[in-house]
Amino acid sequence: MIEVNNVSKRFLITKSLDNCSIKLETGKIIGIIGENGSGKTTLLKLLSGLLRPSSGDVLIDSEKVTRRISSKLAYLTDADYYFPYFTIEELIRYYESQFADFDTEKALQIIDFMKLKLEQKIKYLSKGNRNRLKIAVTLSRNAPYILLDEPFSGLDPLVRKAILKGMIQFVDLSTQTVLITTHEIKEVEPILDEVVLLRDGRVLVKQSVEEIREAYGLDIVSWMEKVYEKGDI
Numbered sequence: 001m002i003e004v005n006n007v008s009k010r011f012l013i014t015k016s017l018d019n020c021s022i023k024l025e026t027g028k029i030i031g032i033i034g035e036n037g038s039g040k041t042t043l044l045k046l047l048s049g050l051l052r053p054s055s056g057d058v059l060i061d062s063e064k065v066t067r068r069i070s071s072k073l074a075y076l077t078d079a080d081y082y083f084p085y086f087t088i089e090e091l092i093r094y095y096e097s098q099f100a101d102f103d104t105e106k107a108l109q110i111i112d113f114m115k116l117k118l119e120q121k122i123k124y125l126s127k128g129n130r131n132r133l134k135i136a137v138t139l140s141r142n143a144p145y146i147l148l149d150e151p152f153s154g155l156d157p158l159v160r161k162a163i164l165k166g167m168i169q170f171v172d173l174s175t176q177t178v179l180i181t182t183h184e185i186k187e188v189e190p191i192l193d194e195v196v197l198l199r200d201g202r203v204l205v206k207q208s209v210e211e212i213r214e215a216y217g218l219d220i221v222s223w224m225e226k227v228y229e230k231g232d233i
């Protein structure tokens with residue numbers, strides 16, 4: 001389980017997260033959604049240990065997250081700079097040497113599924129293909145928690161669809177939990193179990209997608225608009 005207890009994160013004058021508390025159960029695909037600057041990336045970085053809270057605690061399976069990235073997490077960054085001098089094959093070997101949970105066979109399957117070639121040099125890949133590669137190596141780790149920060153940015157709609165399909169195929173929800181930040185809510189909605197909605201660094205609400213559909217008869221975007229409008233549904 002992921003627990004965020006009264007967490008705030010300040011950068012000089014900016015308050016990126018403001019007294020957030022959430023509990024996220026395992027075995028689910030959870031969407032972290034909200035407008036630009038609402039704190040989605042900050043939240044993932046705090047979970048991964050890349051940032052430390054200004055106050056409050058982040059716990060993963062009851063263990064406090066320290067500065068070092070927890071070995072329990074596979075983290076897909078939204079940063080564009082990504083091992084430019086490696087070929088895809090060299091990157092796979094590198095991941096293999098760094099992560100005990102890296103599944104090379106799965107990596108080769110996903111690379112093939114993503115229509116990438118092992119001999120391609122990363123610096124010559126298009127942005128979209130670099131993103132496919134990042135998704136491929138992240139999903140190839142059999143880590144209990146997979147954090148994906150904007151995994152679909154720069155990908156064309158057909159590829160997004162294929163990758164969503166792949167995500168279901170290559171993630172094992174009996175042992176893994178996935179957190180995705182995204183603005184492509186409509187496309188991702190079909191695979192989400194829960195959403196956490198942020199605004200101005202605060203968690204407005206965490207809700208199951210089924211409840212949103214059944215109780216309110218709404219898709220997530222319409223629900224999000226309503227919550228933003230009224231502060232609640």
Ligand SMILES: Nc1ncnc2c1ncn2[C@@H]1O[C@H](COP(=O)(O)OP(=O)(O)OP(=O)(O)O)[C@@H](O)[C@H]1O
Pocket residue numbers: 011014015016034035036037038039040041042043
């Ligand atoms: N390193 C930093 N230094 C200063 N301010 C920062 C830093 N990182 C984030 N912020 C600020 O914190 C707030 C939340 O940023 P964050 O990137 O978490 O939002 P986001 O919801 O992921 O946004 P987007 O949807 O645009 O990617 C923003 O106001 C941002 O400018």
